[in-house]
Amino acid sequence: MHDRFRLLKIFATTAQCTSFRDAAFQLGTSPQTISRAVKELEDQLGELLFHRSTRQIQITQFGARFLQEANSPIAELEMLFEHSRPSRAELYAGRVGITAPHSVGRSHVLPLIEPLIREAPECLIDLRLEDEVTDTVGAQIDIGIRVGALRDNRFVARQAAQVPLMVVATPELVRQVGEPRLVADLIRKPVSGRVDRNSGRIWPWRFNGFTHAPPSPRFVSDDPETEFQAVLNGWVFGQIAAFLVIPYIREGLLVPVLRQFEPPPLPLYVYRPQRGPVPPRVRKVFDTLTESFADEERFPTRV
Amino acid sequence: MHDRFRLLKIFATTAQCTSFRDAAFQLGTSPQTISRAVKELEDQLGELLFHRSTRQIQITQFGARFLQEANSPIAELEMLFEHSRPSRAELYAGRVGITAPHSVGRSHVLPLIEPLIREAPECLIDLRLEDEVTDTVGAQIDIGIRVGALRDNRFVARQAAQVPLMVVATPELVRQVGEPRLVADLIRKPVSGRVDRNSGRIWPWRFNGFTHAPPSPRFVSDDPETEFQAVLNGWVFGQIAAFLVIPYIREGLLVPVLRQFEPPPLPLYVYRPQRGPVPPRVRKVFDTLTESFADEERFPTRV
DNA sequence: TTCTTAATTCCAATAAATGGAATACTGATA
DNA sequence: TATCAGTATTCCATTTATTGGAATTAAGAA
Numbered sequence: 089m090h091d092r093f094r095l096l097k098i099f100a101t102t103a104q105c106t107s108f109r110d111a112a113f114q115l116g117t118s119p120q121t122i123s124r125a126v127k128e129l130e131d132q133l134g135e136l137l138f139h140r141s142t143r144q145i146q147i148t149q150f151g152a153r154f155l156q157e158a159n160s161p162i163a164e165l166e167m168l169f170e171h172s173r174p175s176r177a178e179l180y181a182g183r184v185g186i187t188a189p190h191s192v193g194r195s196h197v198l199p200l201i202e203p204l205i206r207e208a209p210e211c212l213i214d215l216r217l218e219d220e221v222t223d224t225v226g227a228q229i230d231i232g233i234r235v236g237a238l239r240d241n242r243f244v245a246r247q248a249a250q251v252p253l254m255v256v257a258t259p260e261l262v263r264q265v266g267e268p269r270l271v272a273d274l275i276r277k278p279v280s281g282r283v284d285r286n287s288g289r290i291w292p293w294r295f296n297g298f299t300h301a302p303p304s305p306r307f308v309s310d311d312p313e314t315e316f317q318a319v320l321n322g323w324v325f326g327q328i329a330a331f332l333v334i335p336y337i338r339e340g341l342l343v344p345v346l347r348q349f350e351p352p353p354l355p356l357y358v359y360r361p362q363r364g365p366v367p368p369r370v371r372k373v374f375d376t377l378t379e380s381f382a383d384e385e386r387f388p389t390r391v
Numbered sequence: 392m393h394d395r396f397r398l399l400k401i402f403a404t405t406a407q408c409t410s411f412r413d414a415a416f417q418l419g420t421s422p423q424t425i426s427r428a429v430k431e432l433e434d435q436l437g438e439l440l441f442h443r444s445t446r447q448i449q450i451t452q453f454g455a456r457f458l459q460e461a462n463s464p465i466a467e468l469e470m471l472f473e474h475s476r477p478s479r480a481e482l483y484a485g486r487v488g489i490t491a492p493h494s495v496g497r498s499h500v501l502p503l504i505e506p507l508i509r510e511a512p513e514c515l516i517d518l519r520l521e522d523e524v525t526d527t528v529g530a531q532i533d534i535g536i537r538v539g540a541l542r543d544n545r546f547v548a549r550q551a552a553q554v555p556l557m558v559v560a561t562p563e564l565v566r567q568v569g570e571p572r573l574v575a576d577l578i579r580k581p582v583s584g585r586v587d588r589n590s591g592r593i594w595p596w597r598f599n600g601f602t603h604a605p606p607s608p609r610f611v612s613d614d615p616e617t618e619f620q621a622v623l624n625g626w627v628f629g630q631i632a633a634f635l636v637i638p639y640i641r642e643g644l645l646v647p648v649l650r651q652f653e654p655p656p657l658p659l660y661v662y663r664p665q666r667g668p669v670p671p672r673v674r675k676v677f678d679t680l681t682e683s684f685a686d687e688e689r690f691p692t693r694v
Numbered sequence: 695t696t697c698t699t700a701a702t703t704c705c706a707a708t709a710a711a712t713g714g715a716a717t718a719c720t721g722a723t724a
Numbered sequence: 725t726a727t728c729a730g731t732a733t734t735c736c737a738t739t740t741a742t743t744g745g746a747a748t749t750a751a752g753a754a
Contacts, residue, residue: 089710091395092394093394108732109730117712119733121712123732124711131668134670134671135667135670141719143732161467168461169395228442364430364438365438367437367439411700412700412701423744424743426702427702445700
């Protein structure tokens with residue numbers, strides 16, 4: 089028996105009992121175990137703890153003193169484990185690190201977690217917006233949100249929503265340059281392009297079954313929202329995530345075009361690192377996020 | 392791994408290291424063990440303790456806080472075991488319960504342990520004088536002293552000295568009634584008898600190869616020293632333990648008779664309960680006692 | 695890209711804990 | 725006085741846990 093804490097626990101309990109048998113019953117074990125544990129503790133301390141006959145046990149003077157000294161550490165250690173395991177009041181206490189792309193994070197994650205902040209005020213949300221996927225380990229990330237395929241298999245990922253890509257422009261722009269009817273028509277229209285921060289290359293536009301690299305974009309940025317702003321300004325056609333454009337389409341500020349060529353929607357993943365236990369607060373945020381993303385009201389995927 | 396203390400110890404050590412491998416080396420174990428222990432602790436707490444990749448480990452925010460909280464209990468528990476194990480200064484601190492017959496205890500044990508009390512002032516000697524052997528368990532006895540055979544085998548006993556039995560009387564009494572030349576002569580002399588407290592019967596005198604029950608003792612007591620006092624008073628012949636009479640013989644206050652029939656000396660045992668560990672102070676007293684009893688100066692066995 | 699090193703998992707060997715049966719013993723009772 | 729009931733302890737076989745080597749996976753450097 090090498091578990092010092094258990095040894096102490098057994099000793100402390102036994103000290104309150106009239107026999108080893110009682111102690112065994114209270115601890116849900118056998119008298120043999122008690123006998124062995126007390127003996128082991130005695131050997132470790134080099135002192136007798138109980139005078140014992142078959143009819144009675146009596147704590148030693150040393151044992152009584154040791155019991156007094158042991159009580160505090162026992163209690164402290166128990167507190168350490170009990171207290172660290174969150175109880176109702178602070179079940180959700182602690183930090184939850186979230187990483188998300190700027191586009192999703194600023195406009196949607198924030199509103200989504202608002203009820204959560206009210207419901208669990210003990211919970212500190214640390215939302216880091218970054219489009220590059222550098223959050224593998226060092227960054228203290230509990231939950232990640234990404235649009236598109238996840239290459240890393242160390243995550244447990246859940247597809248929470250679908251993100252259609254829509255080619256949009258302002259009604260004015262469409263009136264000026266005409267509405268494209270085929271993808272090939274885009275060649276003659278002003279279009280935007282987005283630069284992949286990692287590779288430095290311009291992302292090709294996606295369509296149903298094929299891709300189309302804008303040959304001569306009129307505006308290029310590495311930031312989706314900046315690109316979107318260019319579209320809103322009426323400068324260019326852009327292929328933009330549905331959740332960004334749908335509110336504007338509904339208000340008539342943007343019009344979608346080439347809808348029959350719309351590509352399969354991109355998956356939106358909510359994921360978390362696979363290893364280690366999942367604290368309740370993290371699970372709570374994770375569940376809240378996935379539920380909220382599935383809510384068409386909060387996260388529109390259709391016009 | 393159920394040893395919470397070890398878990399904490401591993402965690403605390405690892406928190407100071409740059410890798411699990413380092414921690415394993417410091418703790419004299421393998422990286423597997425570290426990995427498993429940290430994982431186990433994480434599972435018990437429901438929280439991640441280290442962010443870790445193959446190249447670096449980084450303690451979690453929760454881990455850092457937990458480390459702070461854990462430090463005190465770890466230290467306390469270590470103190471409990473370290474401190475309770477006596478260190479130089481108070482190696483001999485604590486109580487030593489000794490039981491001895493009145494005759495031996497009052498006159499000889501006290502002087503024998505005198506140097507010990509000076510040498511180990513931390514040590515509390517609790518000397519209980521009782522002739523009956525009732526000190527089996529409840530009485531907090533660490534060391535016992537008995538003259539004669541020990542029936543109980545639960546003791547580890549050491550024969551520390553021999554106690555010859557001598558038939559003595561005052562020179563005056565011998566002059567008055569004549570010196571006995573044969574054991575049978577005792578029938579016509581005044582003799583003492585000692586009552587066994589347990590059985591209530593009078594002990595027979597012992598001689599070399601036979602015993603002799605005093606047929607008509609002139610004085611009887613259940614206390615050896617009272618009996619001895621009667622002899623000193625010149626009332627009777629008595630068969631008395633050598634260590635009591637020798638000083639008086641040397642001063643000429645008593646004379647031994649019938650020496651050629653002297654029985655084999657009784658063994659004097661120093662013993663201690665077999666079970667449980669032997670604290671240094673008990674061993675110290677035990678050794679001091681056995682050594683002292685073997686010292687002819689302190690415990691005379693020959694005239 | 696490949697190479698090196700670390701964390702982790704798997705698995706078989708080793709070590710430890712467990713509880714039933716037997717033993718030894720105490721205190722009480724007939 | 726002898727027997728009985730109840731307890732601590734030891735022994736031993738079974739079960740359980742721990743350990744470290746080998747293989748796997750991954751991250752950072754060259």
